[in-house]
Amino acid sequence: MPIRHSIIHQIDKKPDGTPAVLHVSSIELVESQATENLINDLNVAYNAKARKGWGFFHPQSGAFPLSGWLQAYLNSGGFIEFSTTAVEHLTKLMEESNLSVGGHVLLAHYQQGINDYLVVALLQHSESVTVNADLSVTPSKHLDFGNINLAARINISEWRSNPKSRQYISYLKGLKGRKATDYFRDFIGCQEGVDGPGETRTLLKAFSDFVAAEDWHEDSAREKTHALVSYSLAQAKIGEPITLDDLSELIDEDRPKAFYDFSRSKDYGLSAEIPADKRTLNQFRRFTGRTDGLSISFEAHMLGSKVEFNKAAGTLMLRGLPPKLTDQLKRASV
Known part of the structure; x- marks a missing residue:
């Protein structure tokens, strides 16, 4: 230096x-x-x-x-x-x-x-x-x-x-x-x-939408989430921004432009370079699971607030359901 x-x-x-x-x-x-x-x-x-x-x-x-x-x-x-x-x-x-x-x-x-x-x-x-x-x-x-x-x-x-x-x-x-x-x-x-935290949250939202659209296996989704967070925190550690091009290539080496093109096509308004906000990144981990007729995915920071896990019973209690889902459930229960 x-x-x-x-x-x-x-x-x-x-x-x-x-x-x-x-x-x-x-x-x-x-x-x-x-x-x-x-x-x-x-x-x-x-x-x-x-x-x-x-x-x-x-x-x-x-x-x-x-x-x-x-x-x-x-x-x-x-x-x-x-x-x-x-x-x-x-x-x-x-x-x-x-x-x-x-x-x-x-x-x-x-x-x-x-x-x-x-x-x-x-x-x-x-x-x-x-x-x-x-x-x-x-x-x-x-x-x-x-x-x-x-x-x-x-x-x-x-x-x-x-x-x-x-x-x-x-x-x-x-x-x-x-x-x-x-x-x-x-x-x-x-x-x-x-707005560093806001930009980082938007990036994570775009990534979550991308994961859902790709319908990856649970292990693959977890691996790519880990790659995103590790890269972003490493950039924050050296005071450098997250680069969408580099991140896209890291997420999918076989299709290095896939996430970049997805984020652009959906008009998230992301800059090519995003200042990494460590606090937002540290809160971001996704728990995902899929079984017969059921798919669950939520960010780790929601565990203990909107999501409660009963280890003994192996059950989840959810709060603050999306309004659209709530309406569907109400109509189904009539």
Whole structure:
């Protein structure tokens, strides 16, 4: 993972309301194993976060200036100047929001695969203890990657090559509500473009319909479901989208375009690339079974809510039946 430029600034802001103090670095991080580990650990922690938004830049303006500064840096160079201007703007927005404490601001421009990325993250420290060479112990601090709440990643390559894309920026959605993170999204200048959970649910609905239409044997359906979920979670782990072409080929190697063509013909409105939402994927497993005159299929997350299994009796209790099925049963019972 070649790192083109990286730097850390510090915003000293206490929760007591005192004015924030910005400490600007005048030098970039040196190329080293430590720097590479830092960016890699940040990426791993960022990709592991389930709550993400996906979007694209607002038109460059006084309210949303970052895209203009980034474009100027990419055109003419000057990463330190770009990062300094950006972190000064972030400090101003943080001061105005009065909803955030400070921390170390990491900006890194790196290459992963064929794409260039810019990641911006506000990092906090955590207290720890280290054992010295003489076996004594002393307190120490380390960056707490597990507690990242404010971070965004811009796919520079997609932004520049496909300006109509609506998902070249990803950002973390905080657990404390939108107000606590809106100022950071405003700093990035990002507007929401793609509903990751919604897109993932639509993809899973299209896949379920495809499985039903193909009428596969239970074992085959389970195997292909496992392939879909495994691939999608693997993409989420590395921060890459689900690609319909690749997924279609994975589902049916003998007919690599079958699922792709099915999803297009039924007009689900799916993009060619879909941001993988881990929470939605983890909820998705299908239990299926077929016997004489009876076919049952439901998603695993319904077990225990709309579907209850009595292990001793070997029976299922269903709640929330589809209205059409309910009407048929009522007419049949007259």
